[in-house]
Amino acid sequence: MLRSLYSGVSGMRGFQTKLDVIGNNIANVNTIGFKSGRVMFKDILSQTVSGVSAPDDVRGGVNAQQVGLGVSVAAIDTVHTAGSAMTTNVVTDLRVNGDGFFAVGTAEQADTPFLTRAGNFTLDPNRNLVNSEGLHVMGADGAGPIVIPEDIVSFSISQNGDIIGVNANGETIATGQKVGVVKVINPAGLEKIGGNLYQMTANANPAGEITVGAAGDPATGTGTLISGQLEMSNVDLTGEFTEMIIAQRGFQANSRIITTSDEVLQEVVNLKH
Structure with missing residues (x-):
C-alpha cells in the first residue's frame, strides 16, 4: 500500500x-x-x-x-496568558493581577485544594467565602477556609488579600482573614478537571506541592488581588x-x-x- x-x-x-x-x-x-x-x-x-x-x-x-x-x-x-478584566463592583469578586491561582476545596481539602482563576465568590449562610460550586476559598499560610466574622456590617478585600471589616460603630477592624494565592511554576502542567478548576500535578510544581501564600508577595512573585473585578477568558x-x-x-x-x-x-x- x-x-x-x-x-x-x-x-x-x-x-x-x-x-x-x-x-x-x-x-x-x-x-x-x-x-x-x-x-x-x-x-x-x-x-x-x-x-x-x-x-x-x-x-x-x-x-x-x-x-x-x-x-x-x-x-x-x-x-x-491573562484575560481581560471585567468590572462588577461586587466586593467578593476577585481577580488575580499577575501570577497565581485561588485555592478552593472542602474543609477537609485544606492541604490539597483545587486551583482556579475564576474569582466569582459569594458568602454562604454560614458566612463562608465560597465559589459557585460551594467550595471553600482557602486563606493564606494554611489558615484553612475563610469565614467572615458575624460582627461585621461590611467588609473590603485589599490587594494583598486582607479582609478588612467595619463594625456597627463604623470602626475599621482587622478580621484576621486573608485570601490566599498559590504560585505555580509551570501552569501548563496543571490538569483541567472541569468547573473552572485545575488539579496540581508533579509537572506543575516540584512533587506537586501546594503552598497557599499571600497575594502580592515579592518573595514568591504572586500577583495582587483586585476586588470588584473578574478575569475574563483569554x-x-x-x-x-x-x-x-x-x-x-x-x-x-x-x-x-x-x-x-x-x-x-x-x-x-x-x-x-
Whole structure:
C-alpha cells in the first residue's frame, strides 16, 4: 500500500483534534477565568531508503534519503496568558493581577485544594467565602477556609488579600482573614478537571506541592488581588477563526491525499486488464 495513504489519515486525525480544541476554545469565550488551548504537531519517524555515507579522498559524502510517515499530535498546551478584566463592583469578586491561582476545596481539602482563576465568590449562610460550586476559598499560610466574622456590617478585600471589616460603630477592624494565592511554576502542567478548576500535578510544581501564600508577595512573585473585578477568558476569537480556517484547509488537503492515493491504487489494479 502507498505510504501517502497512511500519511493522509494521520493528517486528518491531527487536524480533527485541532478542530476539537478550537471548538472548545470558542465555546468558552465568555467563561470566567478560562484559558485557551492549542495543538502542536510533530512528524512521525521517517523511513530511511538509503543511509548516510561520509566523504573520503575520492568522493564527497551522501545524505540520507528518508520518506516521512505522517504527523501526530505533539502536545495540547494550555495558554495561561491573562484575560481581560471585567468590572462588577461586587466586593467578593476577585481577580488575580499577575501570577497565581485561588485555592478552593472542602474543609477537609485544606492541604490539597483545587486551583482556579475564576474569582466569582459569594458568602454562604454560614458566612463562608465560597465559589459557585460551594467550595471553600482557602486563606493564606494554611489558615484553612475563610469565614467572615458575624460582627461585621461590611467588609473590603485589599490587594494583598486582607479582609478588612467595619463594625456597627463604623470602626475599621482587622478580621484576621486573608485570601490566599498559590504560585505555580509551570501552569501548563496543571490538569483541567472541569468547573473552572485545575488539579496540581508533579509537572506543575516540584512533587506537586501546594503552598497557599499571600497575594502580592515579592518573595514568591504572586500577583495582587483586585476586588470588584473578574478575569475574563483569554480566548481571541480572531485568532481562533483564523486557526479554524487553517485546520479546515489542512483537513481537506489531507483528504485529497487519500483520494489521490486511492486513484493511484485503482490504476495499479486496472493494469491486469
